[in-house]
Amino acid sequence: MKLNISILLISVLLSAVVFAQESIKEERTKITSEEEFERLFWKKGGERLNKTSGEISEIKDIIIKGNKIQTEVWNYGSICSPGALADVRDLVWNGLGYGYEFGLIAGAKVMSISGDSISIISDSHVSPNEGDYDPSDVLKWGWLPKAGFSDPNENEIASFTAGDFDGDGKPDSWPESWYSSGAGKYLWPAFLGDASTAPDEEVYFVIDDYTNYEFIGQYQPFNGDATKGGLGLDSDVRMLQFNNPLAEDLIFSVYQMTNASDKDLSNFYMGMYGDPHIGGVGDTGDDMAFFIPPKGELANNFDQRARSMVYGWDLDFKGRGGK
Ligand SMILES: [Ca+2]
Ligand SMILES: [Ca+2]
Ligand SMILES: [Ca+2]
Numbered sequence: 001m002k003l004n005i006s007i008l009l010i011s012v013l014l015s016a017v018v019f020a021q022e023s024i025k026e027e028r029t030k031i032t033s034e035e036e037f038e039r040l041f042w043k044k045g046g047e048r049l050n051k052t053s054g055e056i057s058e059i060k061d062i063i064i065k066g067n068k069i070q071t072e073v074w075n076y077g078s079i080c081s082p083g084a085l086a087d088v089r090d091l092v093w094n095g096l097g098y099g100y101e102f103g104l105i106a107g108a109k110v111m112s113i114s115g116d117s118i119s120i121i122s123d124s125h126v127s128p129n130e131g132d133y134d135p136s137d138v139l140k141w142g143w144l145p146k147a148g149f150s151d152p153n154e155n156e157i158a159s160f161t162a163g164d165f166d167g168d169g170k171p172d173s174w175p176e177s178w179y180s181s182g183a184g185k186y187l188w189p190a191f192l193g194d195a196s197t198a199p200d201e202e203v204y205f206v207i208d209d210y211t212n213y214e215f216i217g218q219y220q221p222f223n224g225d226a227t228k229g230g231l232g233l234d235s236d237v238r239m240l241q242f243n244n245p246l247a248e249d250l251i252f253s254v255y256q257m258t259n260a261s262d263k264d265l266s267n268f269y270m271g272m273y274g275d276p277h278i279g280g281v282g283d284t285g286d287d288m289a290f291f292i293p294p295k296g297e298l299a300n301n302f303d304q305r306a307r308s309m310v311y312g313w314d315l316d317f318k319g320r321g322g323k
Contacts, residue, residue, distance in 0.1 A: 028160060028171075028188055029183065029185060029187055029188065030187060030188045030190035030198065052147065052148075053208060053210040053211060053227070053228060054076070054144025054145050054146050054207055054208045054210060054211060055144060055145070055146070056138075056139065056140065056144065058075070058144070058145040058147050058150075059074065059075065059076060060075050060145070060150060060154075060155055060156055060157050061073060061075070061081075061157065062156045062157040062173075064159065064201050064203060064239060064241060064251075065201070065241075066161070066200040066202075066241030066242070066243060067200060067201070067241045067242060067243045067247070067248040067249065067250070069241065069249060069250075069251055071099060071251070073203055074124075075145040075149075075150075075157045075203075075205040075237075076124050076140065076142075076145050076207055077104035077124030077207055077235075077237060078102065078103040078125075078126055079099065079101075079102040079103065079239070079251070079253070080100065080101050080102060081126040082100055082101055082126055082127050082130075095280075095323075096280030096323055099274075099275070099276060099277055100275035100276075100284075101125065101127075101274070101275055102272060102273070102274040102275070102276075103123065103124035103125065103272065103273060103274075104123070104124050104143060104235070104237075104255060104270070104272060105121065105122070105123045105124070105270065105271055105272065105273050106209070106231070106233060106257065106268070106269065106270035106271075107119060107120060107121035107122065107231075107268070107270075108120060108231050108265045108267055108268040108269070109267040110219055110231070110263070110265070110267075111219075112215070112218035113217075113218055113219065114218065116218070118215055118218060118219060120212065120214070120215050120219060120230065120231055122141075122142045122143055122209035122212045122230050122231065122233065123143070124142055124143045125142070132212065132214060134213065139211055139213075140211055141211060141213055141214050141229075142209060142211070142212050142230075143208070143235075144207060145205055145206065145207050146205075146206045146207065146234075148175055148177065148206075149175060149204065149205050149206050150173050150175055151170075151173050151174060151175055152175075154172055154173045156172075156173040157173065157203050157204075157205055158171075158173045158174045158175065158178075158203065158204055158205070159173060159202065159204075160188050160190075160199070160201055160203070161200075161201055162174060169185065169186070174186055174188075188202070190202065191204075191240065191254060199240040199252075200241055200242055200243040201240070202238060202240050202241070203239045204236070204237070204238050205237050206234065206235070207234075207235050207237060208230070208232075208233060208234050208235070208260075209231055209232075210227075210228040210229060210232065211230070212229045212230035212231075213229040213230075214229070215229065216229040221260075221262065221263060222261055222262055223262045231259070231261060231265060231268075232259065232260050232261025232262070232263070233257055233258065233259060233261075234257070234258045234260045235255050235256065235257040235258070236254075236255070236256040236257075237253070237254070237255055238252075238253070238254045239251055239252070239253055239254075240252040240253075240254065253272070255270065274310075274312075276289075276312045278312055278314040278319070279314045279318065279319030279323075280319050280320040280323075281320065282320045283314070283319050286314060286315035286316055287312060287313075287314060287315075288312060288313050288314070289310065289311070289312040289313075290310070290311060290312075291309070291310045292307045292308065292309050292310075293307065293308070294307050294308045
């Protein structure tokens with residue numbers, strides 16, 4: 001099976017304090033038909049995107065605040081980044097910072113050209129001394145954003161609530177290609193469609209792992225093409241926020257990943273790593289974490305719906321400076 005699509009839904013649960021929500025939200029129209037989606041994005045999944053590789057020049061970020069969580073998102077798979085949020089853009093932990101970095105990781109065991117079994121892993125770590133980079137620490141050997149999913153003249157990732165500050169009818173961070181001549185306006189490629197459950201904020205971007213050249217001499221995902229490395233993975237990425245009281249302290253990260261390569265991937269894993277930094281810089285020594293397994297002795301004390309979950313906490317329930 002060449003096409004290997006998997007969807008990962010991760011909830012990041014953070015306790016929160018109320019902050020002022022921006023009350024002005026422009027009315028937006030979303031794509032609701034399969035035909036319109038395919039016109040703008042070609043066919044879902046498959047080989048639509050593998051012509052171009054992700055690029056360093058496409059790296060952008062955005063601060064999202066669609067509910068009680070305000071955080072920074074980078075368009076190569078990371079939520080937060082080392083040192084970027086610090087105590088500035090954080091309204092959850094009372095000025096202590098709450099995220100060093102969260103991000104996407106995917107890997108597979110494949111057969112090399114010489115017949116050896118090798119494991120290739122693509123990560124989104126921002127810092128060269130934590131993630132995979134080329135020897136000069138410049139090119140990310142992992143996830144990078146593809147061009148075409150935001151306005152090339154804007155610094156922000158496209159988001160559902162993006163402003164139209166120049167008044168030209170196009171939300172400023174959206175790419176020109178999202179204009180629908182049939183609808184006579186720009187349409188948001190909504191994940192959930194135009195339903196009552198539509199999120200209050202949504203960001204959308206597309207990434208690939210083609211610049212992961214660590215094993216390019218031993219494994220080429222696209223036959224005869226040594227310019228593309230990694231596993232040959234494309235992924236649509238969405239971050240969703242709902243202002244509903246049931247979900248106001250959650251961010252949903254949805255990755256729709258496609259094996260766009262010429263080869264099968266039979267031994268494949270994907271997931272998310274995270275460093276929640278609970279209590280802020282200087283109080284990370286007592287950050288704790290646990291995984292509640294789906295069943296067994298360690299799961300018995302937990303409600304069924306709480307299982308298969310990773311969570312973190314601060315050991316003494318106090319952050320830096322006693323906060
Ligand atoms: Ca505009
Ligand atoms: Ca701590
Ligand atoms: Ca502490």
